[in-house]
Amino acid sequence: MIRFVEIHKRFGRREILADVGLEIVPGEFTLITGANGSGKTTLLRILAGLDRPDRAGVMLVGQMRSWRESRKALRRRTVYLHQRPYLFSGSVRDNLRYALSVNGVRGREARRRLDAAVDSFFLDTLLARDARSLSGGEQQRLALARACLTEPEVLLLDEPTANMDAASRAQFMSMLVHSGNRNQAVVLVSHDIAGLDLRCDHHFDLHDAKLREILPEQRDRHAYGGLKVVK
Amino acid sequence: MISGATAEALRMLVTGDPALWEIIMISLSVSGRALLLCVPPGIALAFLLSYLDFPGRRLVVVMFQTLMSIPAVVVGLTVYLMLSRHGPFGDLKLLFSQTAMVVGQMLLAFPIIVALGYSAFQAAGRRGWETARTLGASRLRAFRTLLHEVRFGLFVAFAAAFGRIISEVGVSMMVGGNILGYTRNIPTAIALESSKGEFAQGIALGIVLILIALTLNLSLHLFQGREPVIV
Numbered sequence: 001m002i003r004f005v006e007i008h009k010r011f012g013r014r015e016i017l018a019d020v021g022l023e024i025v026p027g028e029f030t031l032i033t034g035a036n037g038s039g040k041t042t043l044l045r046i047l048a049g050l051d052r053p054d055r056a057g058v059m060l061v062g063q064m065r066s067w068r069e070s071r072k073a074l075r076r077r078t079v080y081l082h083q084r085p086y087l088f089s090g091s092v093r094d095n096l097r098y099a100l101s102v103n104g105v106r107g108r109e110a111r112r113r114l115d116a117a118v119d120s121f122f123l124d125t126l127l128a129r130d131a132r133s134l135s136g137g138e139q140q141r142l143a144l145a146r147a148c149l150t151e152p153e154v155l156l157l158d159e160p161t162a163n164m165d166a167a168s169r170a171q172f173m174s175m176l177v178h179s180g181n182r183n184q185a186v187v188l189v190s191h192d193i194a195g196l197d198l199r200c201d202h203h204f205d206l207h208d209a210k211l212r213e214i215l216p217e218q219r220d221r222h223a224y225g226g227l228k229v230v231k
Numbered sequence: 232m233i234s235g236a237t238a239e240a241l242r243m244l245v246t247g248d249p250a251l252w253e254i255i256m257i258s259l260s261v262s263g264r265a266l267l268l269c270v271p272p273g274i275a276l277a278f279l280l281s282y283l284d285f286p287g288r289r290l291v292v293v294m295f296q297t298l299m300s301i302p303a304v305v306v307g308l309t310v311y312l313m314l315s316r317h318g319p320f321g322d323l324k325l326l327f328s329q330t331a332m333v334v335g336q337m338l339l340a341f342p343i344i345v346a347l348g349y350s351a352f353q354a355a356g357r358r359g360w361e362t363a364r365t366l367g368a369s370r371l372r373a374f375r376t377l378l379h380e381v382r383f384g385l386f387v388a389f390a391a392a393f394g395r396i397i398s399e400v401g402v403s404m405m406v407g408g409n410i411l412g413y414t415r416n417i418p419t420a421i422a423l424e425s426s427k428g429e430f431a432q433g434i435a436l437g438i439v440l441i442l443i444a445l446t447l448n449l450s451l452h453l454f455q456g457r458e459p460v461i462v
Contacts, residue, residue: 048365076367080361082361082362088376098366098376102363103366103367150366
């Protein structure tokens with residue numbers, strides 16, 4: 001479990017995150033919603049160890065440390081997926097192999113993981129294709145498969161379904177839920193909750209720099225960013 | 232006169248005129264050394280300017296972009312003053328040597344490699360670096376990955392830098408002294424022979440310069456592979 005406490009972040013005078021706390025529990029799916037510009041990406045990047053908060057505490061293996069001291073461990077334990085995934089030049093296979101290679105996974109284990117990812121994410125017909133020639137949805141699928149190959153403890157997804165239609169979104173979520181190992185935690189941020197909150201264990205809303213949990217019974221009435229969510 | 236000189240130039244090239252080839256080899260040796268010495272620090276600085284945020288970063292970038300177009304004769308004058316007997320490095324007795332020419336050409340090539348290298352790294356954006364790191368690549372591995380990602384842009388930078396220094400006259404003439412068999416290179420030889428009314432060698436060396444430019448551009452195209460047609 002990773003526990004973040006008192007995350008503070010300002011951009012100039014604007015307060016983005018004020019005393020935000022979050023617990024990432026193995027095997028749980030956390031959804032964070034919020035309007036555009038509410039600070040979701042900033043929060044996710046802080047969780048990934050990519051962006052520096054003004055102040056934050058992180059509890060890892062039962063010890064509370066500053067974010068700075070925990071940065072390396074956060075980077076080791078998490079994989080962050082950009083909203084627009086970056087795919088390396090080369091084929092789909094090259095991209096998948098890269099994730100294995102940088103983690104020192106070789107031989108039979110590499111083949112096992114690669115085969116499993118290709119099956120789970122329906123990439124068998126795309127393996128030889130140039131990764132950058134794929135459609136937006138296919139690129140997201142490849143980026144997710146590549147991330148899952150590293151078997152991270154926490155998968156941090158930044159608006160992965162933002163440009164998908166309802167069918168692609170449902171397929172993506174199904175792959176996400178069924179592909180990761182049982183202990184893998186997922187934190188997903190999105191400005192649009194359609195089809196996402198039904199699958200999550202925890203749903204938080206980021207509004208006015210504060211993170212507020214939306215309980216299951218509140219979800220139908222949940223409103224954020226001045227917009228009532230209609231499901 | 233032109234046709235006669237051209238025919239003589241072609242004869243010199245085909246028969247392998249020793250004096251001509253000595254000049255060509257001096258040019259390639261001096262400019263090649265200058266480029267090789269500039270490449271590692273140039274790439275490193277371009278990378279740091281792209282990915283390290285520090286006060287004055289933009290100013291440094293603008294400075295290198297400006298230095299790209301500094302007249303060679305100004306660089307020649309500066310190096311001359313530095314290496315002349317009363318200059319700060321006069322004791323090194325480097326004036327009118329190939330080393331002085333290498334130093335001068337490095338000053339011309341370095342800003343080009345930094346400025347164009349910076350543009351190449353910018354094109355990959357921050358996401359390339361972050362993706363490699365978040366997938367588990369060490370800093371060194373992520374840097375190698377990024378070099379591979381921006382290889383075409385970097386090759387353009389090297390080709391542009393080499394193209395500039397192989398054909399410059401100002402530095403070579405001022406700090407090399409145009410000594411036959413030692414510091415006389417292609418551009419200084421062309422200038423000298425033309426002033427004497429001996430055009431054959433000048434034309435032959437001009438053809439060599441054009442062939443070098445053609446080789447650089449052809450290799451760039453081969454390196455990039457087949458480009459898609461923009462419709």
